[in-house]
Amino acid sequence: xxxxxxxxxxxxxxxxxxxxxxxxxxxxxxxxxxxxxxxxxxxxxxxxxxxxxxxxxxxxxxxxxxxxxxxxxxxxxxxxxxxxxxxxxxxxxxxxxxxxxxxxxx
Amino acid sequence: xxxxxxxxxxxxxxxxxxxxxxxxxxxxxxxxxxxxxxxxxxxxxxxxxxxxxxxxxxxxxxxxxxxxxxxxxxxxxxxxxxxxxxxxxxxxxxxxxxxxxxxxxxxxxxxxxxxxx
Numbered sequence: 001x002x003x004x005x006x007x008x009x010x011x012x013x014x015x016x017x018x019x020x021x022x023x024x025x026x027x028x029x030x031x032x033x034x035x036x037x038x039x040x041x042x043x044x045x046x047x048x049x050x051x052x053x054x055x056x057x058x059x060x061x062x063x064x065x066x067x068x069x070x071x072x073x074x075x076x077x078x079x080x081x082x083x084x085x086x087x088x089x090x091x092x093x094x095x096x097x098x099x100x101x102x103x104x105x106x
Numbered sequence: 107x108x109x110x111x112x113x114x115x116x117x118x119x120x121x122x123x124x125x126x127x128x129x130x131x132x133x134x135x136x137x138x139x140x141x142x143x144x145x146x147x148x149x150x151x152x153x154x155x156x157x158x159x160x161x162x163x164x165x166x167x168x169x170x171x172x173x174x175x176x177x178x179x180x181x182x183x184x185x186x187x188x189x190x191x192x193x194x195x196x197x198x199x200x201x202x203x204x205x206x207x208x209x210x211x212x213x214x215x216x217x218x219x220x221x222x223x
Contacts, residue, residue, distance in 0.1 A: 033211060041194050041217045043149070048211040086148055093162060094139075094212060096148035 002027045006087060006097035013077045013104045021072040021085055021100045029089030032063055034072050037084040037099075046072070046085075077104045109133075110215035112197050118221045121187060127218045129180040129197030137209050138180040140172060141196040143217075149196055154209075155180060156202055187222045194219050 003026035013019055023034075034046040047054050047061040049070065054061050058077075063070040074081055082104045088096040110131045119125050129138065137156045141149035154162035155174040169191075171183040180197055194217045201210040 031210065035214075041143070041196075041219065043196065043214040045211065045213060088148075090209065093151050093154065093164075094209070096150075099148055 001093055001095040002029060002089060004087060004089060004095050004097035006085075006100050008100060009098065011100055011102045013074075013081075013102065015077060015079060015104055015106050017077050017104075018073070018075045019077065019102070021074070021087075021102075023070045023072070023087035023089075023097055025068040025070075025089050028065065028068060031094070032065075032070055032087065032089045033094070034061055034070070035086045035088065036081075037086060039083065043086070074102070077102075079104045079106055110197055110199055110213055112195075112215035112218050114218060115216070116219050116221075118223065119184065119187065120223050121189075123187075124183070124185045126184065127182040127195055127197075127220075129182075129215055130178055131199040131213070131215075132178060133199060133213065134177075135199035135201055135213075136177060137200045137202050138174060139198040139200075139212065140180070140182050141198065141214075143194040143196060145193075153182075156209075184220075187220075189222050192220055192222045 005024045035043045049061045049063045051065040058075045060073045084099040086099045088094045113128045140152040143149040152166045153172045158174045173181040196217045197215040198212040200212040
């Protein structure tokens with residue numbers, strides 16, 4: 001499978017701050033997803049974004065497939081945004097990055 | 107309905123026990139997956155079923171035995187597990203692209219947290 005690198009590994013934010021998470025892939029991917037894992041372990045789908053830009057509320061994502069990276073933007077962060085953010089992409093299987101642990105402080 | 111359900115939520119078992127994890131989806135997806143996630147690590151793929159047939163086994167020990175009785179259900183039978191098998195077990199499902207190409211967006215259940223004593 002492909003190798004997925006996420007950065008930064010940890011992020012501490014003050015409520016209301018903006019941030020950018022990055023995901024690099026070792027090879028081209030057919031599917032690319034961003035997830036948020038909550039403290040109970042549930043993986044919540046944020047974006048399915050093999051290419052282009054999408055927005056959902058305070059979150060947006062951009063994938064530049066030709067350069068093998070994707071970015072997740074969090075704007076006006078809230079404490080409920082805390083958790084682990086994973087990106088994952090596949091050739092024949094979905095390979096996950098190590099995740100970015102986000103802590104938003106009130 | 108865009109939900110994948112898993113039962114039980116928590117399971118504690120001894121090394122000589124036999125137990126099963128269950129997963130159900132009603133999204134009409136024809137691919138289903140089992141993942142294992144250890145603490146502070148990303149999920150790792152174990153098995154993939156497509157059209158109710160096992161298509162990928164990521165060299166998982168035989169003490170884990172998957173089963174797909176129909177297109178909505180996926181089971182994982184557990185027998186003679188070791189303490190190091192304690193983990194969060196996640197089920198997922200997705201459509202399959204026409205022509206059988208790479209899998210589409212995956213949707214995950216809430217997981218079963220397994221403890222092996």
